[in-house]
Amino acid sequence: MEAVLYYLIIKPLSWLPLPWLHQLSNILSWVLYRPVKFRSKVIRDNISRSFPEKSAAEQEKIVRGYYLHLTDLVVEAIKSFSISRAEIMGRCRAINPEIFAPYYKKGQSVIVAAGHYNNWEMVATAFAAQIEHNCIGLYKPLKSAFFNQKITASRSQFGMRMVSIRDTREYFSTDKGTNLTLFATDQSPSNPKRAHWVKFLNQDTGVLFGTEAYARKYQLPVFYGHIEKVGRGRYEISFELITDAPQDMPQGALTEAHTKLLENDIRRAPEYWLWSHRRWKHKRPSQEEMAAAKD
Template identity: 40%
Template sequence: MPMYFFVLPFIYLISLLPFPLFYGVCDFMFFILYYVTGYRKKVVLQNLRNAFPEKSEKEIRGISRRFYRYFCDLLLETFKTLTISRASAIKRCKLTPEALAVFTRYAEEGKSIMVVMGHYGNWEWAGNTFSLECKHHLYVVYHPLSNKYFDGLIYRMRSRFGTGLIPMKDTFRDMVSNKGELSATAFIADQTPAPTSAFWTTFLNQDTPVFQGTEKIARKLNYPVVYAKVQRVKRGYYEISARTLFEEPAMTSDGEISAAHTKALEEDICKQPEYWLWSHRRWKHKRPEPVKKTTSPIIY
């Protein structure tokens, strides 16, 4: 608790800075994290080497440096959501006309949807823009923080413009209870699940576990699955694109949805790899060995 009340004024101060000064602070933070502390640099470099074995070490380090610049902007841009105006939120993170058309069509049809995305671009600003611009009530599935004070701060940042939050453990229950309203439930689907309950696939040249909950819920509720991408256009500006992956998830086979949204994210990462969250320990689990069947001896 003392740490929370110590840092809270600085968080608000950063949030209130005009953008030119704000990004000056981001530049200073980049210098500290990249050159002084080397925050998770070994993790980032190893992830990049494993994901892109065809790239030279010079290319890998170039991506790493650009990632840290983006990462520092992203962290502080999250604080900006505490005080950013509605007009500025929409100006700095826009829906493409095609994405708006996708969401508008489902709203006019009265269909609730599931939005699947990754830790790419600025997913925090994207949530604000969706809530301000779209007719669906947006819910975001999230992991509550263990510190109730910081968790409350994150909740305030994410819900300022009407976004609802659903703890991951309550996802299906809450989505069923929300069936009476026009809703869009967003899943950040590139987190690391328990290896034994995951769908396993190849992602960025590595065996990768994927949460099956997204797929299972989509098939049970038969909500259209929309993949969303938050592209960084230039510093401080993002663009949200969206496309439907499945209109009728109930008609899909096991693993089809998980494989499709994982592949879509991989394609986006390969185009501009610096805008994905490489500091995350995405590959900390190994694929479990298949259980060997044993034959019991026949006793006469």
């Protein structure tokens, strides 16, 4: 059934020009917003708690904008199955890839922290071909082996190498290449007692500690990737150095720094973040619970 869906519907749709697919997105977004009300409560609760200072009308504008952004992500993901190198490079541009050049020249790997903001998938796929480092994307495998293989192949088609998050420890301990490793930093932690807790978008938020942990252990410079939407289906990514000496920062400072940078981006254009995700499903544990989890 999965193969039928892919070869009879998804793949043929991917051959359509992206502007046509965006017209389909217009329809899909209205369907999800009005009759279906896809995850309406989750989306509205997340937005209202994140922006209590905004009026009901302002919050609803974000909600409506998010539904259109969400369906744009869907059709742009479909397009990625057949997009050409020339088209994706024209749609996703790395603004300052030269920032990594000094590290590449001395054979030093780096980390880029980013969130699920704008079309992170398309940007990551494209900028792998715009830098000298080997670009490594950490990902959570899908339950469907068929779609996991298809999506992984799509993400890898222009130079990105995909590594399952289950293999992160082995990858860092054994891979000796000059790599740029991408971390998605805004996922909800599976174990809130081992997360680092911060104030993010007006709420207590557990943040995965992996970015900081691996940066400190292997003494890797850490950059943040700002993704900006410059037109429908067109994006730019710029990189900002957070630190090139993570081991010298106080515990938790690096995690708080990249989380704050993501929050600033979201506040500038909130409709482009992933509001339908249940980001705040965990409550902050007590200090005693977190201390016991680390023992």
